[in-house]
Amino acid sequence: MLEQVDDKLVFRYDAETLWIQPWGANALRIRSTRAREMPDQDWALLTPKFQPHMQAPKIEIDPKSGGAISLGKIKATISQAGKILIHNAKSDLLLEEYTRNRNDVLDSKCSALEVEAREFKPIAHSDAYRLTARFESVDPDEKLFGMGQYQQPFLDLKGHDLELAHRNSQASVPFLLSSLGYGLLWNNPSIGRAFLGRNIMSFEALSAATLDYWVVAGDVPAEIVEAYADATGKVPMMPEFGLGFWQCKLRYQTQEELLGVAREYKRRRLPIDLIVIDFFHWPLQGDWAFDPTFWPDPDAMIAELREAGIELMVSIWPTVDKRCGNYAEMLEKGYLIRTDRGVRTAMDFQGDTVHFDATHPGARDYVWRKAKQNYHDRGIRIFWLDEAEPEYKVYDFDHYRYHAGPNTAVGNLYPRDYARAFSEGMAAAGQENIVNLVRCAWAGSQKYGALVWSGDIASSWPSLRDQVAAGLHMGLSGFPWWTTDIGGFHGGDPSEERFRELFVRWFQWGAFCPVMRLHGDREPKQPRHGTTGGSGCLSGAPNEVWSYGPAVYEICKNYMFLREKMREYSRGLMKEAHEKGTPVMRTLFYEFPEDNECWTIGQQYMFGHKFLVCPVLYEGRRKLKVYFPRLPEGEKWSSLQEGVGKTYDGGRWVEVDAPLEWMPVFVRG
Numbered sequence: 001m002l003e004q005v006d007d008k009l010v011f012r013y014d015a016e017t018l019w020i021q022p023w024g025a026n027a028l029r030i031r032s033t034r035a036r037e038m039p040d041q042d043w044a045l046l047t048p049k050f051q052p053h054m055q056a057p058k059i060e061i062d063p064k065s066g067g068a069i070s071l072g073k074i075k076a077t078i079s080q081a082g083k084i085l086i087h088n089a090k091s092d093l094l095l096e097e098y099t100r101n102r103n104d105v106l107d108s109k110c111s112a113l114e115v116e117a118r119e120f121k122p123i124a125h126s127d128a129y130r131l132t133a134r135f136e137s138v139d140p141d142e143k144l145f146g147m148g149q150y151q152q153p154f155l156d157l158k159g160h161d162l163e164l165a166h167r168n169s170q171a172s173v174p175f176l177l178s179s180l181g182y183g184l185l186w187n188n189p190s191i192g193r194a195f196l197g198r199n200i201m202s203f204e205a206l207s208a209a210t211l212d213y214w215v216v217a218g219d220v221p222a223e224i225v226e227a228y229a230d231a232t233g234k235v236p237m238m239p240e241f242g243l244g245f246w247q248c249k250l251r252y253q254t255q256e257e258l259l260g261v262a263r264e265y266k267r268r269r270l271p272i273d274l275i276v277i278d279f280f281h282w283p284l285q286g287d288w289a290f291d292p293t294f295w296p297d298p299d300a301m302i303a304e305l306r307e308a309g310i311e312l313m314v315s316i317w318p319t320v321d322k323r324c325g326n327y328a329e330m331l332e333k334g335y336l337i338r339t340d341r342g343v344r345t346a347m348d349f350q351g352d353t354v355h356f357d358a359t360h361p362g363a364r365d366y367v368w369r370k371a372k373q374n375y376h377d378r379g380i381r382i383f384w385l386d387e388a389e390p391e392y393k394v395y396d397f398d399h400y401r402y403h404a405g406p407n408t409a410v411g412n413l414y415p416r417d418y419a420r421a422f423s424e425g426m427a428a429a430g431q432e433n434i435v436n437l438v439r440c441a442w443a444g445s446q447k448y449g450a451l452v453w454s455g456d457i458a459s460s461w462p463s464l465r466d467q468v469a470a471g472l473h474m475g476l477s478g479f480p481w482w483t484t485d486i487g488g489f490h491g492g493d494p495s496e497e498r499f500r501e502l503f504v505r506w507f508q509w510g511a512f513c514p515v516m517r518l519h520g521d522r523e524p525k526q527p528r529h530g531t532t533g534g535s536g537c538l539s540g541a542p543n544e545v546w547s548y549g550p551a552v553y554e555i556c557k558n559y560m561f562l563r564e565k566m567r568e569y570s571r572g573l574m575k576e577a578h579e580k581g582t583p584v585m586r587t588l589f590y591e592f593p594e595d596n597e598c599w600t601i602g603q604q605y606m607f608g609h610k611f612l613v614c615p616v617l618y619e620g621r622r623k624l625k626v627y628f629p630r631l632p633e634g635e636k637w638s639s640l641q642e643g644v645g646k647t648y649d650g651g652r653w654v655e656v657d658a659p660l661e662w663m664p665v666f667v668r669g
Contacts, residue, residue: 002067002078004059009069011078016118018082022057024048024231026072026223027216029187030084032118035127039210043187043413044232044443074182074217079104083117086182088217094182095215098134098200118211128409131188131205133213137198142180143599144196145587146476148173148441149454153465155472155587155602157196164192164203165397165412166389169455171440172412173477174203175228179589179599183224185214185231185443189412191397206397207409220593221476222582228478229581233447235481238574239433241311241382242451242481243567244273245560246517248313249543250489251278253529255295259304261544266308270545270557271564274311276519279386280534285353286320286327288367289374291533302379313437314375315384318367318418319346319353326370330356335363337390338401346400347393350537355390358417359410360403368425376429383422388415388440415440416448423448437517441479446581451481451515459488459499459520464506465617469602471513475583475590480574482585483515487543493523494547501619501660503548504555508663509615511559512607514573514584518543555661573608584608592629595651601627612637614656614664624658631668640665 001012011018015034023029023045031038054072061067066079073089081104086095097117102110119132144157149171154160157176164172164186174186174194186194190205203213214231218224247265252258258277265272283291290298305312320327320336330336336354337346347353357363371383392400400407402414419438426434434449441452454470457463467484474482486506492499510516522541529535541547545556563570576582583590586606588598604614604627614626628637631650638647641662648654648666656664 002061002080004061007057009059009061009067009076009078011067011082013082016082016120018078018118020069020076020078020084022048022050022069022071023214024216024227025054026074026218027214027227027231028069028071028074028076028086029212029214030076032211033209034120034129035209041210043189043212044185045187045214046231046233048231072217073219074215079107081107083107086215086217088181092181093138094178094180094217095184096136096138098136098202120211123207126207128207128209131190131208131211133186133203133211135201137201139180140198142178144176144178146173146176146183146473147194148477149452149470149474151457151463151466151470153462153469153602155469156600157473159198160196162194162196164190164194164205165395166415166440166442167395168389168391168439169457170389171415171442171452171474173441173443173474173479175443175477177221177224177476181218181224183216183218183228185228187212187214187443189410189442191408191411207406221587221590225476225478225590226580226582229446232444232478234579234581235446235577236435236449237433237578238435238481238571239381240571241273242435242515243570243574244516245271245563246274246276246313246515247272247544248276248278248517248519250519250521250540251280251537253294253526253535253539255297255301259301262305262308262310264544264546265310268546271560272310274313274382275305276384277312277314278384279315279317280350280537281314283533284321284324285317285351286324286330286356288316288326288370293530293532294535299378306379311382312380313382313384314380315386316371316422317387318355318358318385318390319351319387320356321351321353323351330363330366333362333366334403335360335366339399340401340406341399345393347391349393350534355387357403358414358421363403364417364421364424368421371422372425372429376426381426381431383436385418385422385436385438388418388438390414390418412442415450416442416445419445419448419450435481437483443478446479446481450479451483452479453482453517454484456489457485458490459492459502461502461617461619463488464502464509464615465603468509468605468615468617471585472587472602472605475585476587478581480577480582480584481514483513483517484510485519486510486517487520489520491523492520494541494543494549498619500548500552504552504660505616505663507556508559509613511563512585512611512613512665516563518545522547569608569610576608588627588629595630597627597651598629610668611640612666612668614658614666616658616663622658622660623655624664625653626656626664626666627653628666635669637666637668640667
């Protein structure tokens with residue numbers, strides 16, 4: 001049965017109720033459930049704001065053929081048998097549900113296979129289902145992008161199998177952008193999978209009551225990404241300290257060590273905006289406070305840094321050690337995640353720990369109040385929200401249960417609500433332009449000031465290539481703020497020439513990332529400092545720009561000052577990100593959608609609208625083949641490097657020099 005209810009096209013058959021509803025300009029939200037009433041969770045989506053000039057949806061119902069709902073550039077039709085197709089305003093087919101059954105014998109794809117487009121597999125003794133949504137691959141040449149951050153080097157995700165779950169260095173943000181001119185958000189925080197096959201595209205949820213997705217049509221990628229940002233939220237305005245250079249290492253063990261590094265940066269007159277106190281500066285996990293043994297006067301430290309114009313960021317972990325002073329109270333109040341079997345321990349790194357439950361409003365408030373008292377009230381304005389997946393000793397997703405529900409049903413909400421705890425707390429304390437460094441994210445995290453970084457990655461050339469792809473996909477997934485550990489996290493000896501080359505290439509690229517941040521656990525490990533608190537977590541080797549020898553230092557210095565020269569330009573990019581959701585790192589096709597070659601290139605990108613960035617991603621490489629996108633008549637590309645002075649026509653490949661001293665970057669116009 002098809003009917004119109006308010007602004008919705010409603011389909012009912014047997015136990016299923018399906019809604020197709022306008023949700024923003026040129027966008028529809030499609031929900032299906034077998035519950036008695038449609039569940040009211042909006043998950044990643046905000047309530048759409050319809051402007052007075054926007055047209056109301058047009059809904060048509062034909063007793064023989066089915067129904068249709070159109071809004072701006074998008075139109076969805078549903079047959080009397082329940083099959084959905086989505087077209088754009090030019091009547092091009094964008095999406096078609098994959099069904100192979102005999103519900104409609106006049107359907108050209110009528111089949112005895114009995115495969116449903118919307119599959120609900122009941123979970124015993126539960127109101128939840130294992131859900132699958134299936135779509136035809138309507139064009140074998142379709143290209144797919146986005147979906148968050150996965151450790152792989154590919155730009156086109158067509159043919160990929162992606163786990164819809166968070167892990168250290170993996171962030172599931174289930175929004176994809178298609179070269180056919182649509183974007184699709186799988187609006188479901190359940191653990192699951194996405195199969196982006198050449199024959200079938202499917203999304204699976206291990207446990208859910210509602211099949212829920214949002215789809216938008218647009219003429220160019222920017223229109224689609226901006227509509228997605230309208231639907232899920234935009235980042236705040238990046239504060240000024242986010243535009244410069246950030247210094248970090250694993251880990252500064254004492255107050256005097258950190259201040260010594262900050263003083264040396266100022267003595268050398270190097271530009272630095274922020275320095276970081278990493279983990280285990282606390283007595284025990286879950287204390288959320290400085291250990292006075294190693295950080296005896298944080299107020300004086302913060303005052304000295306502020307006088308020098310350096311912001312201080314401190315690490316927060318969501319883990320709560322069973323020996324810490326807050327554990328008993330948090331356990332009593334239900335503020336800790338639960339386990340469905342066995343011993344209630346989620347991690348055993350430097351202690352027996354359980355994570356606080358970020359989906360619990362009381363737990364969010366509790367942790368924020370501790371952080372406010374011990375950090376924010378002292379003047380700290382940015383936090384490093386580590387372990388945000390959350391990271392488990394073993395990723396048995398069906399083992400954990402949150403306030404919001406079983407991990408299998410809602411687990412991907414955790415990093416969003418972790419960021420939310422601090423964003424809402426900081427806003428309530430009167431802070432504006434909030435940004436926090438977060439190791440993971442889900443759709444909508446960006447509106448809580450989430451600056452995502454790519455986690456504990458290897459210090460290697462393949463890892464570097466993976467990060468370029470990760471940053472581009474995250475930008476298309478609604479996260480204009482993104483960064484990576486310059487040099488990689490795991491390993492790397494600053495005294496070794498081979499690692500120095502990798503470090504230089506990473507540092508050069510880092511100057512053209514949304515945030516330029518140096519971090520890493522370098523070799524060899526340093527001697528233990530002290531015997532109490534977090535001292536058992538050893539520090540890595542020095543990781544400052546002067547730690548890599550004089551030649552590397554000179555290269556780093558040049559790129560730090562180059563970053564400073566771009567500050568006004570970068571501020572403009574951050575304003576675009578705040579106002580429209582525009583990525584800072586942009587795939588070539590984002591800026592040049594009419595140039596077909598740009599849709600195939602993933603190891604070059606645009607830093608905003610102006611700079612063509614060509615990272616050197618292979619050891620020993622001193623020349624690069626660069627593609628120059630087509631420009632309007634009269635415009636050319638010119639080299640950024642001083643003394644080169646070459647210009648290039650668009651629409652062609654050229655081999656260019658890439659000496660170790662600089663990375664090829666070209667300026668539009």
